[in-house]
Amino acid sequence: MIDVHCHLNFHAFEKDYDEVIKRAFEKEVKKIINVGTKLDSSKKAIELAKNYENLYAIVGIHPHHADKLEQDWDIELEKMAREPKVVAIGEAGIDYFRYKSNEIVDPKLQRDVFIKQVELSLKLNLPLQVHNRHAGKEIIEILNFYKSDLLNQPGMFHCMSGDIDFLKRALDLGFYIGFDGNITYEGLAPGEDTLLTDLVKETPLDKLVTETDSPFLTPVPYRGRRNEPSYVIIVGQFLAKIKGVSFEKMAQKTTENAHNLFNI
Numbered sequence: 001m002i003d004v005h006c007h008l009n010f011h012a013f014e015k016d017y018d019e020v021i022k023r024a025f026e027k028e029v030k031k032i033i034n035v036g037t038k039l040d041s042s043k044k045a046i047e048l049a050k051n052y053e054n055l056y057a058i059v060g061i062h063p064h065h066a067d068k069l070e071q072d073w074d075i076e077l078e079k080m081a082r083e084p085k086v087v088a089i090g091e092a093g094i095d096y097f098r099y100k101s102n103e104i105v106d107p108k109l110q111r112d113v114f115i116k117q118v119e120l121s122l123k124l125n126l127p128l129q130v131h132n133r134h135a136g137k138e139i140i141e142i143l144n145f146y147k148s149d150l151l152n153q154p155g156m157f158h159c160m161s162g163d164i165d166f167l168k169r170a171l172d173l174g175f176y177i178g179f180d181g182n183i184t185y186e187g188l189a190p191g192e193d194t195l196l197t198d199l200v201k202e203t204p205l206d207k208l209v210t211e212t213d214s215p216f217l218t219p220v221p222y223r224g225r226r227n228e229p230s231y232v233i234i235v236g237q238f239l240a241k242i243k244g245v246s247f248e249k250m251a252q253k254t255t256e257n258a259h260n261l262f263n264i
């Protein structure tokens with residue numbers, strides 16, 4: 001299996017990232033993709049990737065950081081994106097969820113920073129890893145503007161949420177769909193009207209990819225603890241159950257999908 005989205009570059013793993021990475025590789029996890037959310041965590045993702053053969057990096061600016069950017073951030077990001085183990089641009093997107101710790105960042109800034117990253121991904125022929133929360137309509141509108149180019153260079157929505165219509169539009173763009181440990185949680189997430197299990201059912205097997213978003217979104221039965229890439233296996237088991245296929249088949253398909261998407 002492959003964890004296509006986690007944050008081992010975050011403070012939560014400062015002390016034991018090496019053990020965490022080894023623990024995943026000792027299980028059925030073949031590759032891990034570590035994702036930046038601003039310039040410094042992107043840089044850290046690249047540094048970590050240099051030390052492990054099967055660890056890769058994604059570099060980008062999360063919408064939460066769209067209002068805290070230094071000048072020429074885009075030039076710096078492009079430089080990083082050209083590093084050999086960088087496999088995509090992300091996590092980039094728009095987020096209109098009102099978090100307790102974070103007010104909604106100025107929508108215009110979010111959009112501008114997202115659009116710059118869409119264009120960078122096309123310029124460098126790298127897939128785009130999109131973060132969306134309560135902004136699906138707007139993201140699709142932006143991506144549709146680039147549709148003919150994106151169809152040659154597909155990307156993915158990470159940590160899928162939203163409704164069936166949004167999912168269909170994402171698939172229309174040729175995008176892959178990532179699910180995390182929150183598929184094991186019961187009921188609807190705040191502000192959502194569609195169950196994640198229903199989104200899984202509507203996603204074709206050849207478009208599914210697995211992720212953990214570690215240290216967040218820990219799957220049941222470990223919910224409440226720190227998440228880690230080895231738990232991507234639990235995500236795979238859950239997806240297999242929802243789709244009515246064997247775990248082996250799910251592991252094989254999602255691994256193949258991640259290989260195709262990220263060219264690894």
Ligand SMILES: [Zn+2]
Pocket residue numbers: 091131132158159
């Ligand atoms: Zn995200």
Ligand SMILES: [Zn+2]
Pocket residue numbers: 005006007035091213
């Ligand atoms: Zn993330």
